[in-house]
Amino acid sequence: MRFADILRLCRQNLLRRKSRTVLTVLGVVVGCCSIVLMVSLGAGINEQNERMLESMGDLSIITVYKGGSGAGGGTDDKPTALDDQAIEEFRSIPQVAGVTPMASMPYTVSLKAGGGDRYVVDYVQVMGIDTTQLDAMGYMLLEGRAPLRSGEALLGEYTAYDFTDRFRAGEDSMRYHSRGSGGMCVADESTGTCREVADDPDPFFDPLTTPLTLVTGPSFNGLLSAEGMMAGDAAAESPLETALTPVGILKEDYNKGDATSSGLILPLDDLKQLIRDADPSSARASTYDQVLVKVTDMAQVGEVEDQIRALGFGTSSVRQMRESLEEQSRAIQLILGGIGAVSLLVAAIGIANTMVMSVTERTREIGIMKSLGCTVRDIRIMFLGEAGAIGCIGGAIGCVISAVASVAINLIAFGGIDVQGIVTALVGGGEAARVSVIPWWLYLFALAFSTAIGLLSGFQPANRAVRIPALDAIRNTT
Numbered sequence: 001m002r003f004a005d006i007l008r009l010c011r012q013n014l015l016r017r018k019s020r021t022v023l024t025v026l027g028v029v030v031g032c033c034s035i036v037l038m039v040s041l042g043a044g045i046n047e048q049n050e051r052m053l054e055s056m057g058d059l060s061i062i063t064v065y066k067g068g069s070g071a072g073g074g075t076d077d078k079p080t081a082l083d084d085q086a087i088e089e090f091r092s093i094p095q096v097a098g099v100t101p102m103a104s105m106p107y108t109v110s111l112k113a114g115g116g117d118r119y120v121v122d123y124v125q126v127m128g129i130d131t132t133q134l135d136a137m138g139y140m141l142l143e144g145r146a147p148l149r150s151g152e153a154l155l156g157e158y159t160a161y162d163f164t165d166r167f168r169a170g171e172d173s174m175r176y177h178s179r180g181s182g183g184m185c186v187a188d189e190s191t192g193t194c195r196e197v198a199d200d201p202d203p204f205f206d207p208l209t210t211p212l213t214l215v216t217g218p219s220f221n222g223l224l225s226a227e228g229m230m231a232g233d234a235a236a237e238s239p240l241e242t243a244l245t246p247v248g249i250l251k252e253d254y255n256k257g258d259a260t261s262s263g264l265i266l267p268l269d270d271l272k273q274l275i276r277d278a279d280p281s282s283a284r285a286s287t288y289d290q291v292l293v294k295v296t297d298m299a300q301v302g303e304v305e306d307q308i309r310a311l312g313f314g315t316s317s318v319r320q321m322r323e324s325l326e327e328q329s330r331a332i333q334l335i336l337g338g339i340g341a342v343s344l345l346v347a348a349i350g351i352a353n354t355m356v357m358s359v360t361e362r363t364r365e366i367g368i369m370k371s372l373g374c375t376v377r378d379i380r381i382m383f384l385g386e387a388g389a390i391g392c393i394g395g396a397i398g399c400v401i402s403a404v405a406s407v408a409i410n411l412i413a414f415g416g417i418d419v420q421g422i423v424t425a426l427v428g429g430g431e432a433a434r435v436s437v438i439p440w441w442l443y444l445f446a447l448a449f450s451t452a453i454g455l456l457s458g459f460q461p462a463n464r465a466v467r468i469p470a471l472d473a474i475r476n477t478t
Contacts, residue, residue: 010385013358021390024347024354028394028450029401031344036402036438036446038340042333043437049325051433053318058138060097060298061255062305064090064291065314082288086313090293093307095300098136101288102257103128103271105216107278110223111163111264112213119163119204122222125263126214128271129292137294139256144208144248147267153212153244154265157252160203162262175203207246214242214264218279240278255318256292344450347394348457355387355461383462384455391454395447402446406436 014021053059066082082101090099105126113119129137131147131154142157161177177200215223217239244264252261259265266274295304305315369379403426410425411417413435428434 007385009382010389013382013386014389017358020354020357024350024390025394025397027347027350028344028391028454029398031340031347031453032395032398032446032450033402033405034340034343035337035449036340036399036442037405037436038336039333039442040402040406040436040438042329042336043439043442044433044435045332046326046329047428047437048433048435049329053322053325058253058255058294059318059322060138060295060301062293062295062301062308062315062317063255064293064308065316082291082313086311087291089311090291090308093304095296095304096293097296098133098138098294100130100133100137100292101128101268102290102292103268103288105271106275107216107218108220108222109264110215110220112215112223113163113210114205117213118166120166120223121159121162121164124159124162124214125259126266126271127257127259127263128266128268129257131265131267137256137292139253139260140251142249142251144246147247150267150270150273151243151245152247152267153270154248154250155207155246156250156259156261156263156265158262159249159264160205160207163204165204175201207249210246212244212246214244214274215239216242216274216278240274242274242277344453348453351387351390351454351457352461354390355383355458356464358386359383359461359464380462384458387454387458387462388451389454391457392447392451394454395450398450399443399446403438403443406438409436410434 064082064086087099087101090096105128108122109124109126110120110122111124134141134146141154144154147153158177161175163175165173220239250260250265254261257263257265293304293308295301301317301319305317305319308315407422407425411421414421414425425434428437
């Protein structure tokens with residue numbers, strides 16, 4: 001028989017018992033939908049975890065500590081001083097894109113700005129980094145440029161909103177920013193709750209055109225006292241004042257230091273000099289509190305961490321959290337996929353039952369085909385083709401229904417229906433994380449798996465058909 005003849009017979013035989021075929025296909029559709037949607041919910045959890053990690057900042061950053069510190073302690077039999085030699089060793093690792101030491105100011109720091117020191121902020125976090133590595137480390141400048149000379153500094157994204165106006169009272173003395181939460185939050189004294197304002201106001205002054213004065217010292221306690229604004233603390237011993245010129249504003253990224261949110265970022269040499277000027281007796285050696293290492297590819301973070309630990313240092317990154325979340329997501333996907341597979345197993349039993357009944361009903365037809373010279377191979381292919389077609393058709397319909405259901409689930413989660421929401425529900429992107437995610441390979445897997453289930457279910461009935469003797473089949477009157 002020609003292959004086209006076999007296909008024609010398969011189509012005729014499936015249409016001969018339309019109700020039975022439709023019910024069998026429906027079982028496959030339910031099973032396919034169950035698997036695809038269950039796995040898509042697990043993939044949605046994974047996407048939500050990824051969004052959560054991305055909100056924490058750059059995932060390719062490794063924080064290096066002295067040996068024995070951090071989430072991954074180094075070995076104790078090797079020197080673990082975080083000095084310039086260690087920096088060069090880190091930079092020599094092939095997968096490393098950038099390295100910067102990160103030092104902090106050991107004393108209380110305040111900032112003043114404006115005429116008559118009108119605007120002040122206490123307890124400013126000051127961070128010193130290698131500003132020549134800004135691009136290599138992935139620091140993003142929202143405004144301005146990188147420092148080029150001594151006395152220039154960078155501000156965190158929201159540092160300007162931390163200043164208080166000494167000449168105003170109550171809420172008017174502060175400027176609030178929503179900091180990415182969708183609206184400005186202002187305390188409501190009458191209710192004791194937070195009320196949102198649609199637009200964030202501008203800070204009191206332009207931070208890139210207003211010079212700043214940094215105030216610090218070993219015994220300095222800040223410019224603000226319990227009674228109100230003061231020019232200085234009487235108990236302080238001549239606090240050091242340093243003029244600074246802000247030249248840029250960095251985008252918030254906690255993985256690269258809390259100062260990127262609300263703080264002051266100085267070139268490393270300027271910070272060291274500031275510490276020496278504040279207290280010459282406590283001048284630090286050329287060692288650092290910690291070092292930030294940026295890896296070229298997020299997938300290589302684990303490998304680079306292992307190499308740094310082998311040098312005797314401790315490390316921390318989002319690697320541990322990421323691996324833990326991925327493991328939990330895989331476990332959920334397996335559980336949900338197993339639940340869906342039960343439905344497809346029931347569908348496989350239905351296919352096998354349909355094919356057994358088909359063989360029983362067509363015994364005489366099989367005998368006639370054999371007597372006319374039809375080969376055993378052609379008969380087996382015909383029955384396997386019918387079973388595979390049931391699985392393939394059911395799988396295709398199940399994939400279409402699953403896609404529609406996935407979009408509906410995501411739109412319900414988004415809280416509205418619009419063109420952009422539909423596009424996001426299908427392909428992702430945007431700010432909202434999807435609840436149901438169906439990657440392209442899942443459709444192919446579901447279609448192939450459903451077809452394979454049909455073929456396996458029809459294999460035994462097909463073998464039964466080819467084993468029927470031709471003369472016995474012809475004599476069969478049922």
